[in-house]
Amino acid sequence: MKFLPIFLDSKAGPILLIGAGDPVRARLRLLLAAGARVRWHATDGDFAVAGLDAVAASRIERLETNPGAADLGAIVAVFCAGAGEIGVTVAARARASGLPVNVMDDPAHSSFIVPAIVDRGDVVVAVGTGGASPVVARRVRERIEALLPARIGDLAALIGRWRKAVHARIPDMPLRRRFWERVVDGPIGASVLAGRSDEAEDSLQAIADPSAYAGASAPGTVEGRVTLVGAGPGDPDLLTIKALRALQDADIVFYDELVSPEILDRARRDAVRIPVGRRVGKPGIGQDAINRLLIDAAKSGQRAVRLKGGDPFIFGRGGEEIEALREAGVACSVIPGITAGLGAAAESELPLTFRHEALRVTFLTAHKARDASSVDWSALTDRKMTVVVYMGTTAANAIRDGLLAAGRSPETPVGVFARATRPDAKSVVGTLDHLPALVREIDGGPAILVIGDVVSHSAPWRNASPTPLFHTFQMAAE
Known part of the structure; x- marks a missing residue:
């Protein structure tokens, strides 16, 4: 990862924009769409922009002073597009002042890059290639555009409106996560995506016991489970969609030595990761100890993934683990993987x-x-x-x-x-x-x-x- 993706609050203060032609107008429209107030130095003196409504136009401050000596006070970020050497000069001043700066198509003089963006209201997806290939980023964005439901932003907005109220009623964080997952994946989420937001609001309002809705057997408790997941032979692209979902839902991942870092990276960022494998000729913790770790994790209310190279049921000792889980009364399931052969x-x-x-x-x-x-x-x-x-x-x-x-x-x-x-x-x-x-x-x-x-x-x-x-x-x- 060459650049850390960070979302900038474009309303935190004015943004300085320097440049000319179609490139600067494209940046201007992007910033206005994000609600920014823009101080624009047109290096060619042409401030004409077609198609802006009155509200958007009112957030533009057109400056005819020397852009190379632009006032950086109170500025939250600097964008240069089609600005030539003036852009490089301003970028150097901005970086010296600790301001984030982007010079279009010039990563060497930028402290951040502008990704390809999928905009769904409250849901925004940023796709970047570290500045190496904007065309590749756009192609990825196009695929994501095709996959994301048009109203996914409405669903995020609904959750945002209810978040504080639900969190006040469910103090336990894992249980809260289960609650929202059931909202997103269940009938309420389906109602929003189908355009029936009012119906979804009524359904949320009608939930008398959020803990029970989240699947707790008693207030403040969460029922854990273990999923044996086949990681395949090594290529992360060979993981099944179901395996990816399990990794994204996991609270804790117990993984074998042969599972590659690239596959582990597909797990949820805040999931605990515990190695339980061993290399040839070196002692491991033993199968009984692994079984106990899985059982304890589930009984503490966690969703555990046992991530195994290849397929769990082909020389992976998955059968032994399933039997131990059943005997302990732990809910379990198996997601097959592509075996190494x-x-x-x-x-x-x-x-x-x-x-x-x-x-x-x-x-x-x-x-x-x-x-x-x-x-x-x-x-x-x-x-x-x-x-x-x-x-x-x-x-x-x-x-x-x-x-x-x-x-x-x-x-x-x-x-x-x-x-x-x-x-x-x-x-x-x-x-x-x-x-x-x-x-x-x-x-x-x-x-x-x-x-x-x-x-x-x-x-x-x-x-x-x-x-x-x-x-x-x-x-x-x-």
Whole structure:
């Protein structure tokens, strides 16, 4: 984040505007729309502005004095647009005085930038690119414009009118948040968005017990719950919409070691974040301790998210956590995620099944050599079966030896896919007899092993020589 988004109170005092032509008139209209009083120095002497109503026009003070010596007293911000070198001079004076200043298309002389804006009354969305690409910001704004309901500002205004009254009746902050979430997401919010604001006002007025409406079982108490959320293989864009909602609603997030910072950033800003994962070879707090943390959080009235890499129910011990929560009488639910095997396959254009070639897929875990030795490899020798191995890099020798001893061909195509869907993803392909050497090529995990003829259909294999022993393929970051 190059710039911290901050909303300026444009009514706190006059704003100095310096410039000429269409750029300065565009800034003028923006400032007037925000209710500002504007002191305008037209550097070309042309103060004509078409289409202003009398109220807006009355908030413009046209100044014909030297703009380079403009009075900065009582000014709350300075805008320069189409002002040339005079704008740079005034910007330097403003910055020396500690005033926020923006010079259009000139971040080097600005202390803030003007974002692309979605204006819905009391709801304003600002989109910025740090000044790098206003066109990209506008495209993002256009998409947000299409998504936001036209009356979302009316809903915010309704809540603003009732906020003090409701807060006086619900002193507990988590319970207040639940109350407003139910207002926004329920029939009252739907009434406002449909243009029936009077009906929504009446519905709010009719709520006799706000605590009960918020879902409290007794005054001052909140019923907590736990949601197991699959974080996917690493790319935050692969989170489901439901997962994003759970992260935004969470009071506390318990996350695994493999969950990326970019995904954690999708959680609500004030949510407590507690790491409970562990790296290979290092002790963690243990599953029983994790279960207890989840139970305690829910029983204290918090909405807890257990954020797990991949999918909670594929080698994620989600089943154990759900059972512990049920036994403790804690409300719980599961939001699936894209498991690492599917993420790696999609990124590498590797079909895990293929008509007439691969009719079955087996997912297994081989965290250590002793895990691999306990696998019945004789059940995995069918050429029409794709084998996807999780946590198998440290047991690569045992996996290869087990499959070869059971009769799988040493020429079977295999792939090692490390850090799938992340910017530093890396893939290595080759044959089964070279599996340990392939693992050594990936520079650390987490990694997925895929064993089967389908690997020969993948992008890394196509980019390799006709008969590779192994070939490294660095995935390009988007």
